[in-house]
Amino acid sequence: xxxxxxxxxxxxxxxxxxxxxxxxxxxxxxxxxxxxxxxxxxxxxxxxxxxxxxxxxxxxxxxxxxxxxxxxx
Numbered sequence: 001x002x003x004x005x006x007x008x009x010x011x012x013x014x015x016x017x018x019x020x021x022x023x024x025x026x027x028x029x030x031x032x033x034x035x036x037x038x039x040x041x042x043x044x045x046x047x048x049x050x051x052x053x054x055x056x057x058x059x060x061x062x063x064x065x066x067x068x069x070x071x072x073x
Contacts, residue, residue, distance in 0.1 A: 010060045013048055
């Protein structure tokens with residue numbers, strides 16, 4: 001079995017995140033779209049982990065909020 005690359009990033013995920021549909025998230029004001037979600041691995045208050053055909057994603061929410069506040073200052 002091929003090992004998938006892990007993407008660790010921050011952003012604002014558009015919810016709900018559904019298996020079989022593409023994930024959409026904003027990062028630095030840009031909309032990013034993934035491949036179709038195969039499974040949701042973990043969802044917490046400050047991050048979400050999910051898997052697509054080619055990658056595993058971990059998107060932290062709190063880092064996006066801190067980054068946006070820094071840009072506004």
